[in-house]
Amino acid sequence: MIPTIFAKSLGTSELWVGMFGLLLHFLTSFLRDSWRSTSRRLFVAVVGAIALLQWVIFPAFTQQPVTVKVLVQALEGAQLAPLVERFHRENPDIELDIVEAPNDTNNVEDLYTSAFLLGQSPYDLVYMDIVWVPKFAAAGWLLPLDDRIERAGIDLGKFLQGDVNGGRYRGELYRMPFRSDGGMLYYRTDWLQAVGRQPPATFDELVDVSQELQAQGLTDWGYVWQGKQYEGLSAMFVEVLAGYGAYWVDPDTLDVGLDRSEAIAAVEFLVSTITSGVSPPGVTTYSEEPVRRLFENGRTAFMRNWPYAYSLGQQSAIAGQFAIQPMVRSSQGRSGACQGGWGLGIAKTTAHPDAAWRVAEYFARAETQKQYSLETGYVPSRRELFADPELVAEFSYLPDLLNVIENSVLRPPIAQYSQASDILQRYLSAAFSRTMTPDAAMEAAARETRALLRSAPRAS
Structure with a gap:
């Protein structure tokens, strides 16, 4: 009865707050009675249960998702919506917030630059055109990704080499490829x-x-x-x-x-x-x-x-x-x-680098890029997708395009x-x-x- 009443009037986190509040009230009452009528051993057990509820179980149930923000052109932000929804289903502990920007890429670059120059950028991820990487990396605005890629076991050889090279500055990788050009x-x-x-x-x-x-x-x-x-x-x-x-x-x-x-x-x-x-x-x-x-x-x-x-x-x-x-x-x-394309880098000022990496890794997956290509016609950055039967059935030029795009010039x-x-x-x-x-x-x-x-x- 009590959970039903709370569920009708409160949100999910508030429901757990209410339920645990009642439970703590009952345990506290029991503790008071135990002090009078039971042994010291039972008293210690009840105190331990309260501590477990208050400092371990209760925070786990009431913890809010980490928010990861990224600035994206308005048109592409709308196109990314299905991928964002799937990411949320797979990662309920992370809220990916796509902040809409002007569709002019020069304006987007200026907005990112201004945010970094002002100090603590509000963006955890940076959705980058390939030509922004050297500027942003040289300014110290991005985190290098090589160690994370190695720990995740990601094979960069499965991506178009031009996309990978375009994400490097002075030998270190700062951008995970998403879509190519x-x-x-x-x-x-x-x-x-x-x-x-x-x-x-x-x-x-x-x-x-x-x-x-x-x-x-x-x-x-x-x-x-x-x-x-x-x-x-x-x-x-x-x-x-x-x-x-x-x-x-x-x-x-x-x-x-x-x-x-x-x-x-x-x-x-x-x-x-x-x-x-x-x-x-x-x-x-x-x-x-x-x-x-x-x-x-x-x-x-x-x-x-x-x-x-x-x-x-x-x-x-x-x-x-x-x-x-x-x-x-x-x-x-x-x-x-000419090598073009877009990918994700992690802002050096982010308070949530691990959560930001999970987003970047998700968008670098073959199944994510395939879904996006089918929905938008954008070119994937993973080489195997150029021969994917479903994609080739939809875009017959992909095998020929691979021959073109592998002759990339940065x-x-x-x-x-x-x-x-x-x-x-x-x-x-x-x-x-x-x-x-x-x-x-x-x-x-x-x-x-x-x-x-x-x-x-x-x-x-």
Whole structure:
């Protein structure tokens, strides 16, 4: 009767408080009577029972879950809801609190940065873009994860190597991979078949086949890419750099390669696509979405974009008429896919590092990533999932995507990455608008980047 009454009027923890309060009352009364009428041995036993109830059993029943907070873009936070619900079912002692942030990733980075700079960050976990890792780790805002990974017996070889490498700073891992990303070349299979051409393997072939398709009247433009002055421009450019055998910054020596002849040739190629009419003049204002719309609307033969565009394209008017491949290259370079992706790190200021690790470990599991990929179309970071029958049935491009994304190229994992990227974007834009020549632009970019890095500590 008493538990029923309490259950109707109180919550779970309050119910146990009430029940144990009554029990303690009864035991105390019994203790008072025992002092008068029973032996000292019974008295000691009752005192022990009260102590057990008060300091061991009672706290165990009334303990509240530990709250673990993480800041996530609002759109993805909603997409994560089913995974969070399953985590709560499996881990009732941890409350995972997804704090909604703006959808602009730059704003999210700024919010995390401000929280850490103010001192005690309210976030226990950090949901990170791959390019944030060096900055956050160098600032001392993250806990290294290697010891926890070893104790948990996690095999990092089962993850995409680019995702793992992108989570490291100076040899230590600070981010557990969750979802991956990589740049690639999309092309119209039907148009290439119409003119009897194979997909291009080099930059010259890309321009040549684009001009042929334009001459045949099959397409308005040959090749579109991200030319707007923003982070997507830097991501696109590292692929072209790799294709010409060039580099941006060597993270070990901090040597800058932007003014080398191979890097200048990479800029000259992009400028030439505009001046030759292979790319539209407006490409200098394009981010991912304008590029995707041109491709889906049948106005371009080739497109550089991320994997998300594949599933959207298969729902458009060109479904079944396009394919993907690694980015083209020169005879001196290699095909490269800019490594993107997101993962979880543990904030150094957290009061609950063990609980935060359990969340990060949960999101790194194969079954968690599979569920998320099925629900959202995002690319997993575990290699075995690219051949998973259920995922391949839903996303037939995954086996091909694995070949693309394993040719990953990292943006420089340096603490000053954000500033270095801003420098590069400004001078690439100057070259594209032809206010500076490619060689002058890259010489200026290299000079400013060296000044930025001059006082940076060397990696050990």
